[in-house]
Amino acid sequence: MMISKSETLSRREALNILNLPDEKLPELLEKVYYIRKKHKGNVVGIQLLTNARSGNCSQNCAYCAQSHDSDADISKYKLVSYDKLLRDGLTVKEKNLSRHCIGLSGIRFSDQEIDELADYIRNLKKENSGHICCSVGFLTPRQAWVLKEAGVNRINHNLNTSENFYPNICTTHTYEERVANIKMLQSMGFEICCGGIIGMGESKNDVADMLFAIKRINPQAVPINFLIPVPGTAMSRIDISHLSPEYCLKVLCLTRLLNPESDIRCAGGREVYLKGYEKMMFYAVDSIFASGYLTTDGQSIEDTIKTITDAGFQYYIEPV
Numbered sequence: 001m002m003i004s005k006s007e008t009l010s011r012r013e014a015l016n017i018l019n020l021p022d023e024k025l026p027e028l029l030e031k032v033y034y035i036r037k038k039h040k041g042n043v044v045g046i047q048l049l050t051n052a053r054s055g056n057c058s059q060n061c062a063y064c065a066q067s068h069d070s071d072a073d074i075s076k077y078k079l080v081s082y083d084k085l086l087r088d089g090l091t092v093k094e095k096n097l098s099r100h101c102i103g104l105s106g107i108r109f110s111d112q113e114i115d116e117l118a119d120y121i122r123n124l125k126k127e128n129s130g131h132i133c134c135s136v137g138f139l140t141p142r143q144a145w146v147l148k149e150a151g152v153n154r155i156n157h158n159l160n161t162s163e164n165f166y167p168n169i170c171t172t173h174t175y176e177e178r179v180a181n182i183k184m185l186q187s188m189g190f191e192i193c194c195g196g197i198i199g200m201g202e203s204k205n206d207v208a209d210m211l212f213a214i215k216r217i218n219p220q221a222v223p224i225n226f227l228i229p230v231p232g233t234a235m236s237r238i239d240i241s242h243l244s245p246e247y248c249l250k251v252l253c254l255t256r257l258l259n260p261e262s263d264i265r266c267a268g269g270r271e272v273y274l275k276g277y278e279k280m281m282f283y284a285v286d287s288i289f290a291s292g293y294l295t296t297d298g299q300s301i302e303d304t305i306k307t308i309t310d311a312g313f314q315y316y317i318e319p320v
């Protein structure tokens with residue numbers, strides 16, 4: 001199997017990776033591991049995610065349990081208590097996790113809401129000076145500045161899928177608005193976390209398009225989620241039979257090859273689709289979540305650490 005020495009892939013090579021016969025996967029993994037090791041060593045960072053505002057979103061993202069159109073049985077609240085946020089922040093510190101990610105449902109926020117969040121983050125930073133990432137919809141420049149000043153290091157804003165496929169997953173905002181928001185944040189000096197979701201009915205062409213678009217953004221982190229269809233969402237009955245461990249590994253390998261220096265994170269769906277394949281997953285991936293996702297459960301912190309060490313990797317404390 002050919003992979004250019006320059007570590008840059010053509011679109012045809014990218015599609016070849018997604019279409020690779022399963023028996024060729026060990027060869028791909030070996031090549032990808034060489035690149036992963038060169039840029040990231042043998043370490044895996046663990047992130048903890050706090051769902052700081054849940055449900056009641058005005059948007060209609062078809063995969064999301066928090067969307068306006070979802071009947072999913074989730075808890076809904078405006079802004080989580082500061083005590084809960086602090087508890088999670090202290091867990092990140094005590095367990096030497098690498099990042100505390102704070103996600104808020106919604107797409108646009110009032111200045112007052114962002115000021116309130118900024119106050120939380122300012123206080124949190126006094127207790128745990130580690131890295132804080134926020135996933136917080138479309139910010140205005142003023143709001144982004146307030147969060148930056150409060151100590152947010154990195155902002156997550158996913159593309160989720162390709163530009164072409166985007167209208168199939170959401171019609172209340174556009175792909176272009178997402179790209180514009182990311183560019184604005186980058187111009188203000190934020191680090192960017194930008195990834196997507198696999199398994200929403202997109203083609204392999206769409207996966208390649210999304211991954212090339214992410215490469216052009218050049219984010220510091222690329223979270224790849226594998227869809228878990230949640231009852232009550234528009235995608236509750238979507239066919240996910242193609243999400244074999246082998247296909248998921250090929251997507252993660254391609255993500256690493258296109259973004260060799262970024263944190264490649266296997267996010268939602270890891271515990272479902274890659275159970276038993278963790279060692280191979282870490283050949284491409286250097287970052288995972290512990291303790292679950294926004295609205296779905298995941299592996300405990302202790303089990304996550306054990307998963308990393310059992311696979312022969314080290315769990316990582318990112319220097320501040």
Ligand code: SF4
Binds near residue numbers: 057066068104105
């Ligand atoms: S993904 Fe975000 S913007 Fe879309 S429905 Fe869910 S919370 Fe709202």
